[in-house]
Amino acid sequence: MDNIMKTATIWLLYLLSACLILWAFLPDIRTVSLGIASGLAVSAMNAFLLRRRVGMIAEAAMQEKARRKGIGFGSRIASVLLLAMIAYRYPDIINMPAALSGTMIMPFLILAAAIMHTMKENSSGKG
Template identity: 60%
Template sequence: MDKIMRSAIRTIIYMMSACLILWAVLPEWKTVTLGLMVGLAASSMNAFLLKRRVNMLAQATLEEGSRRRGLGFGSRIATVLLVAMLAYRYPETLNMPAALIGSMVMPFVILVAGIIHNVKEDNSGKG
């Protein structure tokens, strides 16, 4: 899981750097690229929250007597809602559709990274 998350975060950083370059080069796309960057940042934060939640659930299953607690889904939704509120409040700075699209990118990046990791693991010649 750590290798998949590391490669997904690396991909998100590359995407954010591409958005930063486009923000500097294309002035008419500044709101779109900034919206994408804010959405990608929120998406990566949600991925870290989900990873932490999965680790907590794994620990809870190992320990007897502990029960589920916390606001895992609520905090992830609140992060996306914060991005939407910022884009709604400052439309001259952030593009709302770009921010919402950026906030939904990380699950797909993790999926692709997991598939690539699985294919590399299967073709490693072991087994």
Template identity: 60%
Template sequence: MDKIMKTALRTLVYAMAVCLIVWAFLPEWRTVSLGLLVGLAASSMNAFLLRRRVEMVTLGAAGAGPRKRGLGLGNRIATVLLVAMIAYRFPEDLNMPAALAGCMVMPFVLLVAAYIHNKRQS
């Protein structure tokens, strides 16, 4: 799981670097690239929240510790809502569709990273 997460995070950092380069050199694409950048940041935070939640459930199922309760999906939805509220509040700086699309990137990156990792294992 750690190798998959590390690969996905590295890919996401590269995508964020591309967004920063587009923001710096293409002024007509600034709102789109900044919206995508904010969405990618929220997507990475959601991935870490999901990873922590999966580890908590795994430890609880193995009986290694007390069963912990948390907000789970609520935290991840609140993160996306926060991005949407920021994009709605500052439409001249952030593009709402790009920000929301950026929020959905990390699960697909994780899926591709897991597929590549499993192909290398077998």
């Protein structure tokens, strides 16, 4: 899981740097590029929160404790809602559709990284 997240994070940083370069050099699409960049940042934060939560659940399952903690989904939704409220308040700075679409990119990057790592493992001659 760590290799998959590391690969997805590297791809995310490439996308984030491309958005910031577009923001710097193309003033016509500044709101869109900043919206995508802020959405990517929120998406990365949500992915790391989810990764931490899955690790905590796996650790609790190994210890056979049925202890539940609770605001994982709420904090991830709250971060997206905060971004939407900021984009709604400042539409001349952040484009809301771009920001909301940027929040959906990290799960697809994780999926692509997992497929890549699975194909690499299967083609290495093991089993």
